[in-house]
Amino acid sequence: MAGSVEHFTVEVGTIDLKTTIPISVIHGIKNGPVLGITAGVHGYEYAPILAGQKLLKEIKPSQLVGTIILVQIANTGSFLGRTPFINPLDGKNLNRSFPGQEDGSITEQIANYISKKVIARSDYFVDMHSGDAPEDLFPYAAYYQNDNKEEISDKGKKMAVSMGFEHVVVFKTTGKDYMRKEFPSLYCSAEAFKQGKAAVDIECGRLGIVEEASIKKIILAVQQLLKSLKMTEGTFSLNEQIKVINERSFISSNYTGIFYPKVHSGQHVEKGSSLGYITNFFGEKIDDIYADKSGVVLLILGTPPVKKGETLCVIGDLDLKE
Template sequence: MIKNFSTPLFMLLFSCFTMAQSSYYFDNKEIKSGTKEHFLIPISTANNSTLIPVTVFNGVKNGKTLGITAGVHGYELAPIMAAQRLITSIDPKKLTGVVIMVQIANMESFLGRSPYVSPIDRKNLGRTFPGNKDGSNTEKVANYITENIIAKADYFLDMHSGDAPEDLIQYGAYYSNTEMPEISNIGKEMAIALGFNHVVVFNTDGKNYMKKNELSLYCTAESFKRGIPSIDIECGRMGIMEETAIKKNEQSVINLLEHLKFILGKSQKSETEKPSIISNRIYTESKFDGIFYPDKKAGEYVKKGMKLGHVTNYFGEVLQTVYAEDDGLLMLIIATPAINKGETLTVIGKTS
């Protein structure tokens, strides 16, 4: 019989008991402490169906919940393959809290090798949130992620890369709003912790998608709108299976878990360099359908007036010459020939 309830031994045992993680329930299934479970979530309409693969990691200690999505665009392969590796590199026996990871949000885009949109309903999942439970295939997928992953998260990460035609630099990004300073600052620290050389600010002040009755459109815009610190990864280019980009995606998630104290450890990211912050981006669109010839590559610093490429018709006649509209970092440039009127050709970031 223990008579002295203030003894160090009793306090230690009591502390361990109170910190022990309870079972977590997802899709009506129990995930016990220190384990992970895989789910294939069916999504059906009257005309078609799809699946959403999800892995839930339940740690050994109570904590927060991190939601992660990969494959919102199914041809962005580097983060999708990184998510496959994270199935094993996130150890629930060394985890505090819960991680809910969507392996491939847009399965039909992935299987159909379809950039940007699902081949089933031609909708862009990355422009469909919060979705519609009675809508099309893509709208139902967005609704499921919104209600079952985003709504359960304390922090949220959406993993992207350059889609099939996009030569894109690597960066972390966070959502910011002057009316949400605390949440914005947590997101900023999360984005910096990812370990990229550049961090982009998604300033949402005055944006229509932040209004209560407007669609959020973007996955992380939906989570941020709900008061959840929200960040993006952009790592990879042109839908290429580059090992360096896959590893960087994987390590960035581990860095984030360490930063948020989901796991204990020392990050492999550089501690000597602070990332440049990109708060302003300049977009240049094509004025014509045709063929684009890029003269530069993503990651180059350009000067105002510098030629970046040109658009021709189908007979080689130049229709539009594209010049840098300001000094800055060339974040994105279309690297494949086909171009449609109104599509983005280049993005220049102003760094600080």
């Protein structure tokens, strides 16, 4: 109904194992585009979830053009279980499960519902994340880009830039397997992009903790986006200091042990500089970690445990700007 807010609790699962997805739909007073938003795809990433709660009060249906479909907590199993990355109900990562399966595991069913009932009904799509329990993360917006999808790539860029973050990361998908029809999209917003929707991510918040500054930044980003899409009135202010990151470097651990970081997210590092070191469980150093390129630390492991093959650090290459 125009000018209203409706709440739905969607149940998925089997007779023996069920979960719910809380979804709010904000209907504007006038017809217009549909913006799909997901929070809590990783249930330990609290800042987007709490921002979604507050957005319900901030967005007035009487001042909205179009419709917002807000998935309040996509992964309630992870949220209630306080479990980073995976859904403890089946041990799967929801953000590696798209487009899902109607008769699959409980996480695959969640992905299937969001793919068919939220993303498919959206004209634009935002997936909101933050740094999970071990992740010291620097806030940024990101958009999907593909050489064969110029129109929606450009729309996604405008969406990401409008949000006001200092850094915008480009998720380049040209030639990626998950963009091919015969391969699964894996990621929530990648599924939206694959369906032909302009898709962006918000990454804001760190270490699975609740910080009011991160919540406010996410709320402001969504409000700016709504203005840029002309779903609400007003002008949005562009960040004149914006830096576009076209390439990222992922540094993984060669060992299982204890990680001691020497830098923090948002810090600029030079190629070859020390990022930290790893010891074994007896405190003996077994590896030094160095930056493989110069740039800004978008993410670094912020807690001691580390497993072989795990990502230790992500560096955004500021030398490759648009």
